[in-house]
Structure formats: structure tokens, C-alpha cells
Amino acid sequence: QVQLQESGPGLVKASQTLSLTCTVSGGSISSGGYYWSWIRQHPGKGLEWIGYIIYSGTTLYNPSLKSRLSISFETSRKQFSLNLRSVTAADTAVYYCAREIRTTVIANDAFDIWGQGTMVTVSS
């Protein structure tokens, strides 16, 4: 049973870099067919897709965050990481890592496994 767990600081100062890691257990992070993703949820609000990385190292980012964002693998540790630069209060949110899978139906992609989420507050 694949499980995901986010880790990282819960408080980041404005203008600095938010860094989070997602540890994957119970399965291989290196196998194809999955998109290892980050999603965030602002307090009391809806969900925002941040981006993903696939086994080859290819990444795809939300254009609204692309200029500040990088997602990378640490394959040996079965982890993938999020770095968001120059944060502001608007980046305060619960950050989730998730596995996105290409389902067998019409090649639709869906987030089938999620971490528990980690709250990150940006302070001034």
C-alpha cells in the first residue's frame, strides 16, 4: 500500500524559500505511469494544483507559479521535493503531495493517493 508523507518547516519568512519533501513508502517512485504531484489549499479555500514530476525527471508546473517553482526527485531516498521561492503571505496554505495516476478509462488522470498535508505559514 503506497503512502505519502509531507515534511518541512511550518513557518517560513516572507521573501524566503519554502521547501517541502514528500516521502513515498510501500512502492517505487521510479516506476512509470505516475505523476508525483504537489497541491495546496489556502485556509478555508479550494484546491490549487502546483505541479508534478515524473520518473524521467520531467516536470510540469502551474503557469501561475512557474517562475518561482521547482520540483525535484531524490530517488535514492524515495522522495520528491518542492521549492517555492520568494514567498508571500499568499503562499500560506496546507500543502499536499499526491500521486496522480493515468487511469485506464480514456487516459484520464486522477489523484488517487494523497499525503496527510502540512500547514505552511508565511510570516512577515
Next chain:
Amino acid sequence: DIQMTQSPSSLSASVGDRVTITCRASQSISSYLNWYQQKPGKAPKLLIYAASTLQSGVPSRFSGSGSGTDFTLTISSLQPADFAIYYCQQSYSIPKTFGQGTKVEIK
């Protein structure tokens, strides 16, 4: 970006009621539509993918329908465990976007 609009934003219902939530996309997304359930303090859980396919382990009282721009999530007989927020999400194009959520509350 494709905008996903859910209605209603919230609803009150009783155990045993039939509940319907709608999701409208700002452009056609074929059947590239997923539904999630989120309970307080928890991560979302995938319920339905590709508009109408039930995720493994999800009770059969949940069903989805629609294609193009208009989609529906139906709970045939609401159970106590179903009080939660429900989100639709399109996987048709980047960036992937979610609806604003529909909160299902106890009447």
C-alpha cells in the same frame, strides 16, 4: 485556465436523502472530470474518475455522470459518513483546476 463551477456551494440534507451536486466547466472537457470528498482536517479522497467510473473501494451509492461541460455527482442515499466537502477537478488541460467545493451538511 478552465474554470470549474460547482453548485450549490452548500446544502443541508438528512440521512437517507438523495443528493445531487453539479459541476460546470468553462469549456468542453470531454469526460476528463474527477470527484473528490474531503473531511475536516483530512486530505481529499478520490471518489469517481473519468466522470462516471467509481474508484475502487468507494460505496456504490456514489455515482457520476456527464460529459462536455456539465457533470453531476449523486449520492443515492446519504449516510452519516458522507457529510463532507466535495470537489470536482478537470484533468483535460494544464493547469489542472478544481471547483470551489460543495459542503454537504446535516439538516
